[in-house]
Amino acid sequence: MWKNFLSSLALLAIAMMAALYSSSASNEGKGVTAAVSALLALVLAIWVGIRFVPRLAKSVDWNWVPIFAHYKITKDGWIFLIIVAVVVFAAVNTSNNLLYMVLSGLLAVFLISGFLATLNFKNVETELLLPPRCHAGDTISCAVRVRNHRRVFPMFSIRVEPVVHSPFGFGPFYFDAVEPLFEASFSGETILPRRGRYHIVEVQGVSRFPFGLLAKTRSCDVDATILCFPRILPVDQLDVIALDDKGEIQRYERGSGNDLHTIRDYQFSDGARHVHWKASAKTASLKTREYAADASRRVVLALDRYGTPADAENFEVLVSHAASSAVHLIREGAEILLVSDEWHSAEGSSKVVLDSILEYLATVESSPTASMPDVDPSQGSYLLSLRQGRG
DSSP, X not given: OHHHHHHHHHHHHHHHHHHHHHHHHHHTTOHHHHHHHHHHHHHHHHHHHXXXXXXXXXXXXGGGSGGGSSEEEOHHHHHHHHHHHHHHXXXXXXXXXXXXXXXXXXXXXXXXXXXXXXXTTTTEEEEEEOOSEEETTSEEEEEEEEEEOOSSOOEEEEEEEOOTTOSSOOOOEEEEEEOTTOEEEEEEEEEOOSOEEEEEEEEEEEEOTTTSSEEEEEEEEEEEEEEEEXXXXXXXXXXXXXXXXXXXXXXXEESXXXXXXXXXXXXXXXXGGGBOHHHHHHHTSOEEEEEEEEOOOEEEEEEOOBOOGGGHHHHHHHHHHHHHHHHHHHHTTOEEEEEOSSOBOOOBXXXXXXXHHHHHHHHOOOBTTOOOOOOOGGGOOEEEOOGGGOO
């Protein structure tokens, strides 16, 4: 900024000296010299205006100047300005002092409107409240809290809404008034269409206070994060034969299964329904059955991250299938292991395992250079892949 400022200042000094020399040369009758000097001064002034003024303007914080501080003239404001223009025309043509006084009052109202709109945002803190987690496509609750840290003046008529092109959208919240040293909050609902980690750093406050002539817009800093898990599909949409195979395998240890493990002597703590009457008759002593425990169901989900930018939507469907399979299988008591080329989960059926899988699937990205997941085909696995048309 300083370099541009000093350069423009030097060129304007040269232009001024050329203009002064042109005036002196013109008085002495040197027409050609005066014309060249005047042309040089004009060219330097135009060059500074085109080259340096826009750069200097970008470096200035215009928020302290009310007319540049993100104001938008409302419909009522345009009607007001038309009335001002009519009063100006009438005052100039009639030279009526009363009209000039009316014009001064109208202009003062317009300027005060912008000034009070700016003061309305002073010492006001905005907070966006979100749940830490959600699923894509589900309705979630969100809330906006506004605190007025001013000790004397209340806050009036502020609408809080998302900034333009924000990935996180919600309906606007209108705060009619917040008393000094008080806070107010409103809650609503929204839907996140896509998975991912959303970090919202600012929202937008809009106020038409006090007269509705100007709409003052200001960015309000917030710090809110929400992790959106993939969309969970119903079981009937998965259509996976491997996941419908609920065969239980006998383990060589006692448990609550259906297969016989051993026959032993009856104890008083055993139930009568487990007495093996044939063995008891042969041995002339009571015998009871012990059953073998059933092996828990184990499923390996192999997620292939391969995908090109053109496969973005198909990859989202693939991730949603992986998350849905993990959720439904763990709810049925199966032990799940999710494997990709860059990550693998712990094996189990607990909520901790499911949360780690969903957190990974919420932020996983496709890559055209991703390799196949490292899984053992002999142990069986369910592969989710877009490679070579598989998926």
